[in-house]
Amino acid sequence: MNRAELADFLRRGRARLDPADVGLPPGARRRTAGLRREEVASLAGMSVDYYTRLEQRRGPRPSRQMLTALARALRLTDDERDHLFHLAGEEPPRRDRVSAHVRPGLLLVLDRLYDAPALVVTDCGEVLAQNALSRALSGDVLARPVRERNMVRRFFLDPAARGIFPPEDWPEHARGHVANLRAVAAARPDDPEPAALVAELRAGSEEFSRLWDTHEVAVRRGTTKRFRHPVVGLLELDCEILLSDDHRHHLVLHTARPGTESYERLELLRVVGLQDMTPQGATGP
Numbered sequence: 105m106n107r108a109e110l111a112d113f114l115r116r117g118r119a120r121l122d123p124a125d126v127g128l129p130p131g132a133r134r135r136t137a138g139l140r141r142e143e144v145a146s147l148a149g150m151s152v153d154y155y156t157r158l159e160q161r162r163g164p165r166p167s168r169q170m171l172t173a174l175a176r177a178l179r180l181t182d183d184e185r186d187h188l189f190h191l192a193g194e195e196p197p198r199r200d201r202v203s204a205h206v207r208p209g210l211l212l213v214l215d216r217l218y219d220a221p222a223l224v225v226t227d228c229g230e231v232l233a234q235n236a237l238s239r240a241l242s243g244d245v246l247a248r249p250v251r252e253r254n255m256v257r258r259f260f261l262d263p264a265a266r267g268i269f270p271p272e273d274w275p276e277h278a279r280g281h282v283a284n285l286r287a288v289a290a291a292r293p294d295d296p297e298p299a300a301l302v303a304e305l306r307a308g309s310e311e312f313s314r315l316w317d318t319h320e321v322a323v324r325r326g327t328t329k330r331f332r333h334p335v336v337g338l339l340e341l342d343c344e345i346l347l348s349d350d351h352r353h354h355l356v357l358h359t360a361r362p363g364t365e366s367y368e369r370l371e372l373l374r375v376v377g378l379q380d381m382t383p384q385g386a387t388g389p
Contacts, residue, residue, distance in 0.1 A: 105192055114178070141159065149173055150173065174188065220359050221242070230253055231254070237373065240376065285298065287321045287322065338369075
């Protein structure tokens with residue numbers, strides 16, 4: 105691990121970003137350019153003390169998960185992400201697999217969507233990034249342990265995870281998850297990730313196993329979803345899915361039709377913001 109080079113790379117990456125680049129308000133006048141250390145730490149989901157020690161050349165060796173979070177927080181390109189891993193003494197993730205690294209351009213779009221819940225997920229359902237309104241709607245997925253960030257796994261293995269949806273909509277969500285995962289598994293026969301997820305869900309969920317045996321196939325596309333929120337009530341939102349070049353990262357965008365009650369409730373949710381009001385079992389869209 106090259107502590108000096110790592111510290112310099114982190115400081116320079118932080119200095120080149122403005123708050124608006126990462127979806128943060130400008131705040132009070134800044135004496136120096138770039139993000140503050142506490143802002144990078146918050147974006148990466150780590151303590152300010154831990155991040156400060158990295159910049160001061162005295163931090164412990166970051167884990168691969170932490171490096172991925174730093175790359176996302178600093179809006180690094182693929183090459184810059186690989187350089188960060190090398191400086192920490194780690195091999196970068198293989199590029200022939202689905203990466204947890206979200207490209208800066210996609211994150212920029214996500215940050216600009218302040219009035220619509222939006223998130224970035226892999227084709228297997230792993231949540232990689234959320235904007236503020238998505239966290240207000242369905243909870244902060246990235247604050248959970250890594251294994252609990254997959255929407256499909258939580259939907260079938262965590263009974264409380266379905267609470268954000270009306271019960272009468274659960275069968276449709278279940279079928280959609282299974283049909284999409286079957287399409288992904290068939291498209292990536294040499295990748296162990298979807299196969300392992302299928303095996304885990306077949307062993308742990310009778311419902312998943314039964315639906316898997318029906319052999320329905322449907323790639324996830326736009327639809328209409330209903331969400332239950334404990335404060336603003338029921339929201340009916342149009343869901344659009346934009347694909348990355350390789351179709352493995354999805355930008356999921358939720359909007360309400362102007363003039364509807366759901367539109368007014370979504371506006372209220374935006375005003376209310378990120379108060380801790382979401383159900384404990386909220387699973388994300």
